[in-house]
Amino acid sequence: MLRLETCRIMNGDYAVEADLEIAPGACVAVIGPSGAGKSTLVEAVAGFLPVTRGSILWNGAELTRQAPGKRPVAMLFQDGNLFPHLTVAQNVGLGLHANLRLSSAEWSRVDAALERVGLGGMGTRKPAALSGGQQSRVALARVLVQGRDILLLDEPFAALGPALKAEMLDLVAELARESGATVLMVSHDPNDARRIADQVVLVADGKAHPPEPAAELLDNPPPALKAYLGSA
Amino acid sequence: MAGRAQPVSAYPGISAALLVAALILGTLGAVAFRAEAGTGFGASDWAALRFTLTQASLSALLSVGLAIPVARALARRRFWGRSLLIALLGAPFILPVIVAILGLLAVFGRAGWLSLGLISLGLEPVQIYGLHGVVLAHVFFNLPLATRLILQGWQEIPAERFRLAAQLDAGPLAMWRLLEGPMLRRVAPGALAVVFAICLSSFAVALTLGGGPRATTIELAIYQAFRFDFDLGRAALLSGLQLLLTGAAALGALRVSAGEGFGAGLDRAVKRWDGQEALARGLDGFWIILSAAFLLLPLAAIVLAGLPGLAALKGSVWQAAGNSVLVAALSTVILLMLALPMAAAAAAGRAGMAELSGILGLAASPLVIGTGLFILIYPVADPFALALPVTALVNAVMALPFAMRILVPRAREVLGRYGRLSLSLDMQGWSFIRRVYLPRMRAQTGFAAGLAAALSMGDLGVVALFADPDFATLPLQIYRLMGAYRMEAAAGAALLLLMLSMGAFWILDRGGRWHAEA
Numbered sequence: 001m002l003r004l005e006t007c008r009i010m011n012g013d014y015a016v017e018a019d020l021e022i023a024p025g026a027c028v029a030v031i032g033p034s035g036a037g038k039s040t041l042v043e044a045v046a047g048f049l050p051v052t053r054g055s056i057l058w059n060g061a062e063l064t065r066q067a068p069g070k071r072p073v074a075m076l077f078q079d080g081n082l083f084p085h086l087t088v089a090q091n092v093g094l095g096l097h098a099n100l101r102l103s104s105a106e107w108s109r110v111d112a113a114l115e116r117v118g119l120g121g122m123g124t125r126k127p128a129a130l131s132g133g134q135q136s137r138v139a140l141a142r143v144l145v146q147g148r149d150i151l152l153l154d155e156p157f158a159a160l161g162p163a164l165k166a167e168m169l170d171l172v173a174e175l176a177r178e179s180g181a182t183v184l185m186v187s188h189d190p191n192d193a194r195r196i197a198d199q200v201v202l203v204a205d206g207k208a209h210p211p212e213p214a215a216e217l218l219d220n221p222p223p224a225l226k227a228y229l230g231s232a
Numbered sequence: 233m234a235g236r237a238q239p240v241s242a243y244p245g246i247s248a249a250l251l252v253a254a255l256i257l258g259t260l261g262a263v264a265f266r267a268e269a270g271t272g273f274g275a276s277d278w279a280a281l282r283f284t285l286t287q288a289s290l291s292a293l294l295s296v297g298l299a300i301p302v303a304r305a306l307a308r309r310r311f312w313g314r315s316l317l318i319a320l321l322g323a324p325f326i327l328p329v330i331v332a333i334l335g336l337l338a339v340f341g342r343a344g345w346l347s348l349g350l351i352s353l354g355l356e357p358v359q360i361y362g363l364h365g366v367v368l369a370h371v372f373f374n375l376p377l378a379t380r381l382i383l384q385g386w387q388e389i390p391a392e393r394f395r396l397a398a399q400l401d402a403g404p405l406a407m408w409r410l411l412e413g414p415m416l417r418r419v420a421p422g423a424l425a426v427v428f429a430i431c432l433s434s435f436a437v438a439l440t441l442g443g444g445p446r447a448t449t450i451e452l453a454i455y456q457a458f459r460f461d462f463d464l465g466r467a468a469l470l471s472g473l474q475l476l477l478t479g480a481a482a483l484g485a486l487r488v489s490a491g492e493g494f495g496a497g498l499d500r501a502v503k504r505w506d507g508q509e510a511l512a513r514g515l516d517g518f519w520i521i522l523s524a525a526f527l528l529l530p531l532a533a534i535v536l537a538g539l540p541g542l543a544a545l546k547g548s549v550w551q552a553a554g555n556s557v558l559v560a561a562l563s564t565v566i567l568l569m570l571a572l573p574m575a576a577a578a579a580a581g582r583a584g585m586a587e588l589s590g591i592l593g594l595a596a597s598p599l600v601i602g603t604g605l606f607i608l609i610y611p612v613a614d615p616f617a618l619a620l621p622v623t624a625l626v627n628a629v630m631a632l633p634f635a636m637r638i639l640v641p642r643a644r645e646v647l648g649r650y651g652r653l654s655l656s657l658d659m660q661g662w663s664f665i666r667r668v669y670l671p672r673m674r675a676q677t678g679f680a681a682g683l684a685a686a687l688s689m690g691d692l693g694v695v696a697l698f699a700d701p702d703f704a705t706l707p708l709q710i711y712r713l714m715g716a717y718r719m720e721a722a723a724g725a726a727l728l729l730l731m732l733s734m735g736a737f738w739i740l741d742r743g744g745r746w747h748a749e750a
Contacts, residue, residue: 039698046652046656047237047651047655047656048237048655067237067655067658068237068652068655068656068658069348069655069656069658069659069660070658071658073656075653075655075656077652078647080649080650080653081653083650083667083668083671083672085671086667093659093669094657094659098654098657098659098660098663098667099467099663099667100663100667104263146657151501160371160410214556
């Protein structure tokens, strides 16, 4: 279980407060107006922003002071998820060892992960030789070999077209179901939430609200969410 | 420090910066300690101060004054070879001073093309030695720099403003009042201050074209006190004065200037609707041709004069060339070992570092550092035996501010774009440096290394202090050949030096960009 206990997260000169729990294996969409602190919330879980009060716990273990790379967390960012000067296989292999000294068994795991996301045989290419959707698949293959308990998505598919984005979200849901990972997904599109999330965390006015079932919340939004979604 | 976590430690960079500061301030300390033994300023020292200020002011005024019409012409005309000419404006930066001086002598000297033309018209030949020669050489080096700075100001006027001005049917005077005047008031003081600061520490130009009681800069006076009289106290006193001057000028320049973009974009032509009448077109053409000729003729002269001498180069010249290549290579390695960690530290949140190194680098004078090093080394070792490493070290420090301007913006970009991803992959320290930082910095590293190698290859400064008669770098050997009136051999060696400098720059810059993914 992921717990944020009376957390106060600083991002420059504004703060986000969070006091909530997320069940293991849940797929949670983080939605809310832009600038409200959606990214701030997931960056704190990843360890990029300082938590000045409270603590973050995973299955009872304290994460608050751990370095980002030591947490049971994999994260995909809005852009820059791949290193353009490394091959596809190297980019995936970073998920096993950041220094890229991999045994042959580990390289086979990299190949298997690429196979799983539908990029078998493309390991020697550079990211520039792939389409946008394929690049996203490489990043997901790395998440797969990382095998972390928590997956954070900060709108990594925002630049893709609607059909491709839906395809990627389905792949994320599939991979998470297989591995049992807990997913936190920032989104400004309620359709993303409906598509794969079973719960929604609303971030508004500097506060992250506890998760609520996705369908009910979106069908029957409270005022803060209603203001964000509009009347449509 | 409650900022973002970073995958690379700032400490190696901070150590490098401290090392540089220790070198600059430590040598200054050594100099100051010796200076107490001095006997105060003599008449010749005041003359050196006066001459330094006079020539720097004149050089700055002329360079910037001429750069304004040239930059304006370049900003509003499009013609064949325009981007080549703009690229060429960057060349004097890596052109060895001694090569340019030989070129200027071939055009403006007593036996130069201009004098020959005047004589054939029955007039007197021109005289290049003295104040006007020094100023001429400084304008040759700094007119392109000032033009680039001011051109940047013109390019930064948004295209919409020109459209609006055209819509309002603004004539030349209105254009001036609305757009150009305010821009120049913002840009020109910075350009003046930068050129003034550069010319303050002029040594090689003054050494070759100045000299004598009426045309000696402080840098040259330091050299003479040191080399001819071996009066360390006086050299130290002059060094203190020089440091005060350059330090004040560097601070002034940093305050009023926005910093030169080495970056691309200067060859972009903004669409203009004004200045289409025949007079404006004629004037712009005049300035473009004049500036191109002023830049290209001395270079052409060097190539023409050097070609016959190139085949007959002596062994001593080749030996000096070998020394120069060694100095340049060593200097480039030292520079990169200082600048790459410093750029990482600056990008990881220690922004003050970049500025500090900029101020120190601009204020530092090679002759002052050289004097200080000599004083420090003298009791423990033979300074003349260390001429090569000392020259390489001082050259690296002098190239540092330029390298930082190239490296820091890119380092910021790399850390901004890949910092979080690397941290989340637990990629830190050496594996981040090897896998991400160095590969992503390659093109900029190559450019900085190219500049450093070319600058060091052509440097005629501290080596003049430290070299004994048996040791020479190529620029020093050329200077000695000129002193012996062996102008043909000097021209041949100068052409060799030109090829070595440009070649080193080209290879390193090209090597950095070779197969580098965007």
